[in-house]
Amino acid sequence: xxxxxxxxxxxxxxxxxxxxxxxxxxxxxxxxxxxxxxxxxxxxxxxxxxxxxxxxxxxxxxxxxxxxxxxxxxxxxxxxxxxxxxxxxxxxxxxxxxxxxxxxxxxxxxxxxxxxxxxxxxxxxxxxxxxxxxxxxxxxxxxxxxxxxxxxxxxxxxxxxxxxxxxxxxxxxxxxxxxxxxxxxxxxxxxxxxxxxxxxxxxxxxxxxxxxxxxxxxxxxxxxxxxxxxxxxxxxxxxxxxxxxxxxxxxxxxxxxxxxxxxxxxxxxxxxxxxxxxxxxxxxxxxxxxxxxxxxxxxxxxxxxxxxxxxxxxxxxxxxxxxxxxxxxxxxxxxxxxxxxxxxxxxxxxxxxxxxxxxxxxxxxxxxxxxxxxxxxxxxxxxxxxxxxxxxxxxxxxxxxxxxxxxxxxxxxxxxxxxxxxxxxxxxxxxxxxxxxxxxxxxxxxxxxxxxxxxxxxxxxxxxxxxxxxxxxxxxxxxxxxxxxxxxxxxxxxxxxxxxxxxxxxxxxxxxxxxxxxxxxxxxxxxxxxxxxxxxxxxxxxxxxxxxxxxxxxxxxxxxxxxxxxxxxxxxxxxxxxxxxxxxxxxxxxxxxxxxxxxxxxxxxxxxxxxxxxxxxxxxxxxxxxxxxxxxxxxxxxxxxxxxxxxxxxxxxxxxxxxxxxxxxxxxxxxxxxxxxxxxxxxxxxxxxxxxxxxxxxxxxxxxxxxxxxxxxxxxxxxxxxxxxxxxxxxxxxxxxxxxxxxxxxxxxxxxxxxxxx
Numbered sequence: 001x002x003x004x005x006x007x008x009x010x011x012x013x014x015x016x017x018x019x020x021x022x023x024x025x026x027x028x029x030x031x032x033x034x035x036x037x038x039x040x041x042x043x044x045x046x047x048x049x050x051x052x053x054x055x056x057x058x059x060x061x062x063x064x065x066x067x068x069x070x071x072x073x074x075x076x077x078x079x080x081x082x083x084x085x086x087x088x089x090x091x092x093x094x095x096x097x098x099x100x101x102x103x104x105x106x107x108x109x110x111x112x113x114x115x116x117x118x119x120x121x122x123x124x125x126x127x128x129x130x131x132x133x134x135x136x137x138x139x140x141x142x143x144x145x146x147x148x149x150x151x152x153x154x155x156x157x158x159x160x161x162x163x164x165x166x167x168x169x170x171x172x173x174x175x176x177x178x179x180x181x182x183x184x185x186x187x188x189x190x191x192x193x194x195x196x197x198x199x200x201x202x203x204x205x206x207x208x209x210x211x212x213x214x215x216x217x218x219x220x221x222x223x224x225x226x227x228x229x230x231x232x233x234x235x236x237x238x239x240x241x242x243x244x245x246x247x248x249x250x251x252x253x254x255x256x257x258x259x260x261x262x263x264x265x266x267x268x269x270x271x272x273x274x275x276x277x278x279x280x281x282x283x284x285x286x287x288x289x290x291x292x293x294x295x296x297x298x299x300x301x302x303x304x305x306x307x308x309x310x311x312x313x314x315x316x317x318x319x320x321x322x323x324x325x326x327x328x329x330x331x332x333x334x335x336x337x338x339x340x341x342x343x344x345x346x347x348x349x350x351x352x353x354x355x356x357x358x359x360x361x362x363x364x365x366x367x368x369x370x371x372x373x374x375x376x377x378x379x380x381x382x383x384x385x386x387x388x389x390x391x392x393x394x395x396x397x398x399x400x401x402x403x404x405x406x407x408x409x410x411x412x413x414x415x416x417x418x419x420x421x422x423x424x425x426x427x428x429x430x431x432x433x434x435x436x437x438x439x440x441x442x443x444x445x446x447x448x449x450x451x452x453x454x455x456x457x458x459x460x461x462x463x464x465x466x467x468x469x470x471x472x473x474x475x476x477x478x479x480x481x482x483x484x485x486x487x488x489x490x491x492x493x494x495x496x497x498x499x500x501x502x503x504x505x506x507x508x509x510x511x512x513x514x515x516x517x518x519x520x521x522x523x524x525x526x527x528x529x530x531x532x533x534x535x536x537x538x539x540x541x542x543x544x545x546x547x548x549x550x551x552x553x554x555x556x557x558x559x560x561x562x563x564x565x566x567x568x569x570x571x572x573x574x575x576x577x578x579x580x581x582x583x584x585x586x587x588x589x590x591x592x593x594x595x596x597x598x599x600x601x602x603x604x605x606x607x608x609x610x611x612x613x614x615x616x617x618x619x620x621x622x623x624x625x626x627x628x629x630x631x632x633x634x635x636x637x638x639x640x641x642x643x644x645x646x647x648x649x650x651x652x653x654x655x656x657x658x659x660x661x662x663x664x665x666x667x668x669x670x671x672x673x674x675x676x677x678x679x680x681x682x683x684x685x686x687x688x689x690x691x692x693x694x695x696x697x698x699x700x701x702x703x704x705x706x707x708x709x710x711x712x713x714x715x716x717x718x719x720x721x722x723x724x725x726x727x728x729x730x731x732x733x734x735x736x737x738x739x740x741x742x743x744x745x746x747x748x749x750x751x752x753x754x755x756x757x758x
Contacts (some may be wrong), residue, residue: 018067047098047135048095053137063121082100097113100131103129200311209440312449333410355395483588509544515574516536516537517565518535536731537730543709546705548723552713614665614669634691682712714755734748
């Protein structure tokens with residue numbers, strides 16, 4: 001499961017160790033997503049090839065990995081951390097024992113490394129884990145006997161907590177690493193080198209006009225060659241920029257695809273804590289910035305840098321003294337530009353954050369436009385939106401101020417350098433130190449030099465902006481996926497079969513066993529008995545298979561939370577939730593949700609067609625089955641309302657549907673899925689009495705074939721349920737049928753009395 005128990009404490013490490021750790025983390029990211037068998041096979045090769053490392057070196061490597069990666073410092077990143085430590089040992093031509101296992105109450109997984117049977121720098125909680133996989137390093141047992149390390153040596157104190165430092169900033173090489181098609185880059189680089197080489201020939205042709213010390217036209221052959229060189233240089237540039245644009249667009253496509261895919265797989269808590277508009281901004285704006293930065297840097301490196309080297313070499317050949325003068329001026333200007341450009345990355349990051357806030361505000365207002373109009377809040381929302389626009393403008397203005405300094409400094413500096421160099425060259429010509437043709441050629445080379453230097457200065461400015469965008473993208477990509485530590489993905493197939501066999505026979509469809517839960521983050525050692533923070537308090541309840549069961553209670557009792565825990569949107573802090581006798585943490589989330597149909601309280605509708613919403617997650621479903629499901633919830637008329645039938649649009653977020661129609665559409669999807677368990681969260685809250693009775697009849701008729709669990713506020717919809725559980729403040733206070741609860745439960749009797757049912 002994925003549970004935040006404690007944060008890793010970081011210690012100071014050497015620069016060399018941190019560089020090795022960064023390399024290990026980058027190389028281990030893909031392996032950390034592989035199946036346990038592949039991880040065991042890869043680490044096993046290292047363990048058989050190299051001798052075991054020592055405890056002190058292992059601690060150093062582990063500390064370095066934790067210091068450079070925020071994800072590796074978290075309990076959720078234990079798999080990446082342990083593999084990266086094993087790889088860091090490999091870089092030292094050593095190996096280390098790698099282990100993974102699980103603990104109970106709550107059921108959770110963990111991966112760690114050992115030397116001589118002693119866990120390296122792990123919390124004392126490691127004693128609660130049972131090993132499921134172990135890849136022992138060569139000669140590790142001898143180290144254990146020789147070292148005399150105790151089982152508790154090197155463990156962190158459980159109550160020593162610290163805030164993790166910020167993640168390491170991205171580097172320019174991370175930006176270049178986004179380009180996957182190296183062949184196109186090689187072709188583009190070759191075209192750039194060809195173009196640069198041809199450009200360097202041009203000053204020599206110009207010097208031919210002054211070969212006799214005065215201006216004279218060369219032969220037609222020379223002029224023809226000169227024009228041919230210009231044409232060839234232009235053709236090479238065309239191909240270079242085409243291939244570069246193709247690579248740049250591929251970078252944007254890959255980044256957007258990877259980021260979008262990861263966004264859909266984050267833990268639910270991340271969507272609770274983050275702004276949707278900011279996430280959209282990262283997918284749209286930040287990915288585009290990667291392309292701009294990559295293109296400018298690549299052009300600067302493959303075109304600008306060779307031109308600079310070539311022109312400097314030719315200028316040095318023509319007149320070393322004049323070249324030294326020009327180089328001194330340019331180097332001094334370069335230091336100034338570099339110092340100024342470092343301010344851009346911070347300003348760019350702030351500007352992008354403000355843009356994300358603006359996007360989020362616009363999205364919020366567009367989604368609630370009817371409520372805003374109905375409450376006459378248009379002016380106040382417009383004022384708030386203007387404030388967001390102003391903040392984004394101010395942030396953009398600050399970035400523009402920094403960027404506006406770079407170009408003028410570069411231009412003025414280059415112009416002054418050129419003037420000084422030409423004056424010095426004229427003086428040297430007057431004293432006979434160089435000829436007029438050499439001075440003309442030197443001046444032409446100098447003007448060629450100005451363009452790539454300005455190009456490189458502009459690229460340096462854009463680089464920091466793009467790195468800010470890449471850092472925002474990596475912030476999301478570094479977040480763990482929902483299924484990253486699912487037991488079904490972490491444990492071996494043999495152990496999974498053992499857990500499957502341990503499922504309780506004849507168990508209820510759903511069972512809560514002493515469940516304790518809070519939406520807040522629990523740190524290691526924190527007590528779970530704080531009544532004010534808990535949503536569920538040692539909850540015990542059962543839902544028999546094939547029955548229709550209801551959960552009722554006052555607002556805030558934890559009714560909807562029960563369904564979200566069954567769906568495993570969140571994991572319990574203590575206790576267990578079982579489905580068909582098996583702890584839901586032993587399922588993969590995909591397998592678990594294959595047996596669960598869920599109708600949310602707000603029943604959102606996705607933009608698209610009626611068919612797309614009806615068959616979401618179900619694959620290819622025939623028209624007949626779709627129409628049958630719609631008819632069962634009295635929505636058959638939706639398919640005839642449009643000439644496109646089931647393919648007719650439902651509007652942005654289902655704007656063309658009423659609240660009741662959206663709820664019934666969600667119910668129809670659940671019925672169409674044929675899931676063994678159906679979960680309904682206030683599924684009839686927006687229905688009129690006629691449709692409410694019809695949906696009630698549908699749910700009633702499903703009893704026996706499927707298990708139905710209904711969270712209800714209106715007791716009239718569940719009075720005939722087989723079993724009713726009453727919750728208050730996260731505790732089960734009564735269970736029974738309607739007639740039984742009216743007699744024995746004061747809370748239920750009050751709810752029924754308020755709705756005139758008794």
